[in-house]
Amino acid sequence: MRIFKNLGQALRGLRLNRGNTVLMTLGVMIGIASLTVIVAIGDGIKIKVLNRIANMGFGPESFSVIAGAGRMFFARSKNTTSMTLEDAEDLLALPTVRLVVPRQRKRMQIINKKEFTNTRVYGVTPDWQLARGWEMTDGNFLSDSDLDRSKRVVVLGATPARKLFKGKDSIGKMVRLQNNFYEVIGLLEEKGLTESGYDPDDRALIPLTTSMSRLTHQTYLHSIKVVTLDASQVPETMETVRQVLRRNHNLSALADDDFRFITPEGIMQWVTESEQALNRMLILISTVSLLVGGIVIMNILLVSIRERVREIGIRRCFGARRSDITFQFLFESVLVSLLGGLMGVVLGLTISFGLKRFDVLPTHITMEPFILSFAFCTLIGLVFGIHPARKAAFLSPEESIRSQ
Amino acid sequence: MSLIEMNSICKSYRNVGFETQVLNDVTLHIGEGDYVSIIGPSGAGKSTLMSIMGCLAQPTSGEYILDGEEVGKLNDRKLSRARNEKIGFVFQAFHLLPGVTALENVTLPLVYAKHSPGNAKERARELLAKVGLEHRLHHTPGQLSGGEQQRVTIARSLINDPRIILADEPTGNLDSKNGIEAMKTFDNLVKEGKTIVLITHDPEVAQHASRIISILDGQIASDSYQKTETC
Numbered sequence: 001m002r003i004f005k006n007l008g009q010a011l012r013g014l015r016l017n018r019g020n021t022v023l024m025t026l027g028v029m030i031g032i033a034s035l036t037v038i039v040a041i042g043d044g045i046k047i048k049v050l051n052r053i054a055n056m057g058f059g060p061e062s063f064s065v066i067a068g069a070g071r072m073f074f075a076r077s078k079n080t081t082s083m084t085l086e087d088a089e090d091l092l093a094l095p096t097v098r099l100v101v102p103r104q105r106k107r108m109q110i111i112n113k114k115e116f117t118n119t120r121v122y123g124v125t126p127d128w129q130l131a132r133g134w135e136m137t138d139g140n141f142l143s144d145s146d147l148d149r150s151k152r153v154v155v156l157g158a159t160p161a162r163k164l165f166k167g168k169d170s171i172g173k174m175v176r177l178q179n180n181f182y183e184v185i186g187l188l189e190e191k192g193l194t195e196s197g198y199d200p201d202d203r204a205l206i207p208l209t210t211s212m213s214r215l216t217h218q219t220y221l222h223s224i225k226v227v228t229l230d231a232s233q234v235p236e237t238m239e240t241v242r243q244v245l246r247r248n249h250n251l252s253a254l255a256d257d258d259f260r261f262i263t264p265e266g267i268m269q270w271v272t273e274s275e276q277a278l279n280r281m282l283i284l285i286s287t288v289s290l291l292v293g294g295i296v297i298m299n300i301l302l303v304s305i306r307e308r309v310r311e312i313g314i315r316r317c318f319g320a321r322r323s324d325i326t327f328q329f330l331f332e333s334v335l336v337s338l339l340g341g342l343m344g345v346v347l348g349l350t351i352s353f354g355l356k357r358f359d360v361l362p363t364h365i366t367m368e369p370f371i372l373s374f375a376f377c378t379l380i381g382l383v384f385g386i387h388p389a390r391k392a393a394f395l396s397p398e399e400s401i402r403s404q
Numbered sequence: 405m406s407l408i409e410m411n412s413i414c415k416s417y418r419n420v421g422f423e424t425q426v427l428n429d430v431t432l433h434i435g436e437g438d439y440v441s442i443i444g445p446s447g448a449g450k451s452t453l454m455s456i457m458g459c460l461a462q463p464t465s466g467e468y469i470l471d472g473e474e475v476g477k478l479n480d481r482k483l484s485r486a487r488n489e490k491i492g493f494v495f496q497a498f499h500l501l502p503g504v505t506a507l508e509n510v511t512l513p514l515v516y517a518k519h520s521p522g523n524a525k526e527r528a529r530e531l532l533a534k535v536g537l538e539h540r541l542h543h544t545p546g547q548l549s550g551g552e553q554q555r556v557t558i559a560r561s562l563i564n565d566p567r568i569i570l571a572d573e574p575t576g577n578l579d580s581k582n583g584i585e586a587m588k589t590f591d592n593l594v595k596e597g598k599t600i601v602l603i604t605h606d607p608e609v610a611q612h613a614s615r616i617i618s619i620l621d622g623q624i625a626s627d628s629y630q631k632t633e634t635c
Contacts, residue, residue, distance in 0.1 A: 005515045016503040314499045317460065319488025319516035322480050398461040
């Protein structure tokens with residue numbers, strides 16, 4: 001087939017004009033590499049967020065109410081003093097609500113003699129364990145009497161337990177939070193690191209009342225987790241909860257909520273929306289970077305053709321048609337673009353892998369870039385190759401053979 | 405019927421407003437098996453005549469019939485085919501593809517041939533052996549001497565077994581010894597029945613041909629047959 005012969009001549013042309021070939025691949029390579037990295041980062045962040053959600057311990061029948069106006073994880077106001085234990089009690093009284101877990105949260109140092117570590121300390125009620133369904137490996141969870149008497153007791157997650165006690169028995173030992181000593185009464189079952197590097201075991205739980213009086217010195221709550229009887233009741237329960245809280249907080253009809261909801265569905269929606277925004281940006285960046293790569297190819301190919309006028313003349317003298325010359329240069333441009341794309345994907349994946357390996361950014365590596373860049377590069381090669389190729393084909397054979 | 409039939413060919417080039425008349429009413433018939441030299445001083449229009457004869461350029465006016473086909477009416481496809489099958493070019497500057505081996509340079513016309521024979525490499529080898537280069541098959545032009553390069557171009561011009569060989573100053577870049585060698589090759593090709601058109605400004609080279617056409621200022625100044633007294 002004639003076209004395969006043109007392909008063969010194109011390969012030879014690329015080999016003989018190595019300098020230009022390298023320059024042409026560079027443009028596409030950089031574009032595709034950056035694209036690959038961006039896609040990998042995008043995928044990585046998405047997975048990280050999804051993991052986060054999974055680790056928030058949401059079942060389909062539960063949601064959280066966070067103090068302070070705003071949306072999802074982004075608080076708009078710092079006025080978070082309005083949610084109280086009375087609110088939690090009122091919510092528990094609702095007919096569709098099975099469990100309510102009022103919560104305070106603070107990140108701080110936890111100390112055992114010379115060992116110390118930074119962890120998330122939560123003030124919770126005994127229902128926390130039921131709501132999360134989290135098993136114990138040793139000891140007991142917080143009890144109602146611990147709560148009633150504001151006892152200084154703590155249940156440790158696997159991470160602080162390991163850091164503070166190095167595998168030795170910890171039940172009954174004392175650890176220090178700020179200036180108070182707490183007795184370790186239980187150990188939570190280890191869940192292990194998630195794929196995204198989030199550590200669910202990095203926590204310590206104390207009675208909510210103890211947290212209020214000794215740790216945060218605040219009487220208001222940071223969040224309330226609500227578990228309904230059935231997943232189908234979540235939307236109506238959320239609406240009732242909103243009304244109860246607005247009434248309790250004396251909010252006028254015009255005022256915004258001074259709390260916000262986090263639901264698995266809400267998070268999913270938020271992720272989808274952010275992903276769409278990210279994708280739009282990706283499309284823009286990729287279009288620009290590939291356009292640049294294409295223009296680089298076109299320009300260098302035009303220069304290359306000027307250098308190779310004589311070669312084109314020789315080919316024409318010995319029977320090459322215009323179409324033969326067109327195809328040869330079109331093949332050169334597509335091949336160069338594909339080569340650049342391949343190198344770009346490899347470079348991009350290497351960088352992505354490096355980012356992940358050295359914990360700079362979460363990245364997720366898929367086969368997608370290979371397929372995408374194959375399609376894109378073929379397109380670029382064709383679009384930006386056609387002009388130089390036609391130009392070469394329409395050179396006058398007489399003039400090109402006589403050019404110096 | 406003549407193999408090459410040119411009737412009142414004119415060719416002018418337009419260059420930034422200037423119009424230069426290069427060929428002016430050239431009528432020329434060359435028969436199969438002729439051995440023709442076209443001589444004339446530089447700028448006389450020899451090369452343009454050769455370009456038209458080789459279907460590399462179209463005349464501004466006039467009619468050119470190559471092997472019974474009117475070239476002016478051919479499209480690019482058919483013109484390319486005519487160049488591929490009917491004509492073998494030999495150039496003063498050799499015009500070999502750089503970086504490509506002698507063998508591959510010789511087979512270049514087969515890349516564009518309608519039916520490329522299966523034994524292309526074999527044929528190319530034979531032709532290179534015929535011009536005495538059997539030991540240089542895999543050398544690139546840069547590794548060959550001028551004389552050797554010219555012999556590669558002659559082998560290339562023959563690969564498709566064309567009826568006409570168009571040689572533009574074939575000895576121009578050669579020393580006298582290689583020049584004589586090249587001319588001997590052409591003399592032998594005529595004996596094999598090829599039609600040869602030599603373009604030269606060297607009267608000694610022109611003497612090899614049986615017919616000498618001299619061009620002056622774009623017109624045929626003389627056209628004479630002479631007795632063949634080659635070797």
